[in-house]
Amino acid sequence: MARKLIVGNWKMNGSLAMNAELLNGIRTGLAGIDCDLAICVPFPYLAQSHEALEGTGIALGAQDVSAHAVGAYTGQVSTRMLLDFDCKYVIVGHSERREYCNESDELVANKVQRALAGGLTPIVCVGESLREKEDGKTAEVVGRQIGAVLSVLEEREVCDIVVAYEPVWAIGTGKTPTPTMVEDVHALLREWMVGKNPDAGECVRILYGGSMKPSNAGDFLQRPDIDGGLIGGASLKAEDFLAIARQA
Numbered sequence: 473m474a475r476k477l478i479v480g481n482w483k484m485n486g487s488l489a490m491n492a493e494l495l496n497g498i499r500t501g502l503a504g505i506d507c508d509l510a511i512c513v514p515f516p517y518l519a520q521s522h523e524a525l526e527g528t529g530i531a532l533g534a535q536d537v538s539a540h541a542v543g544a545y546t547g548q549v550s551t552r553m554l555l556d557f558d559c560k561y562v563i564v565g566h567s568e569r570r571e572y573c574n575e576s577d578e579l580v581a582n583k584v585q586r587a588l589a590g591g592l593t594p595i596v597c598v599g600e601s602l603r604e605k606e607d608g609k610t611a612e613v614v615g616r617q618i619g620a621v622l623s624v625l626e627e628r629e630v631c632d633i634v635v636a637y638e639p640v641w642a643i644g645t646g647k648t649p650t651p652t653m654v655e656d657v658h659a660l661l662r663e664w665m666v667g668k669n670p671d672a673g674e675c676v677r678i679l680y681g682g683s684m685k686p687s688n689a690g691d692f693l694q695r696p697d698i699d700g701g702l703i704g705g706a707s708l709k710a711e712d713f714l715a716i717a718r719q720a
């Protein structure tokens with residue numbers, strides 16, 4: 473069983489003062505945690521977070537990356553820039569970027585490729601909307617999203633990604649699927665990835681994300697097929713983030 477990975481996604485939250493308190497709370501509360509930890513912060517706070525996390529073993533990540541290497545792409549941020557702050561991870565294809573920034577499956581796949589080429593580990597987000605779930609299209613949607621990514625990867629690269637299954641209807645809503653529903657989707661994701669690389673069953677971590685909090689984290693994280701969590705709202709409070717990590 474892979475070591476579990478708990479990733480905080482701060483989204484567009486924070487300030488220098490708020491972050492200082494949050495990072496200090498995390499740094500000083502790590503006792504009893506036996507999983508990999510990462511925090512994906514807004515771009516302007518990479519320097520602050522990099523400094524605060526030094527020596528803690530907590531990895532730093534960003535929430536997006538350009539599909540381009542360098543050049544005339546105003547407002548975009550490259551893998552090279554993220555590496556200047558020792559980023560290890562980058563979230564790619566979060567449903568909020570797919571929805572509000574019109575990111576297509578193809579663009580998400582290109583960003584994953586670029587992240588890998590630049591030496592970052594992409595956390596590839598997939599998940600169906602409420603409408604798609606009600607129409608019985610979860611497997612179709614998630615299959616299309618992961619398929620677009622797999623189609624641009626070399627066989628060996630499959631082991632270098634992390635996947636986060638995040639049903640859109642569970643993000644920030646307080647609603648969650650049952651752990652069994654999550655396991656069913658994870659099993660499908662693993663099957664598709666194994667189709668591309670026979671080692672993917674063991675080498676790829678598949679996280680669950682969507683309204684995970686201290687009171688429900690154990691239900692998900694105790695399942696062998698759920699390799700960790702992508703945590704939004706609950707990652708903004710040190711004690712909640714740490715309480716989730718302690719159950720991994």
Ligand code: PEP
Nearest residue numbers: 643644681682683704705
């Ligand atoms: C997310 O943004 O990836 C997420 C899972 O958010 P929340 O935990 O707030 O539902």
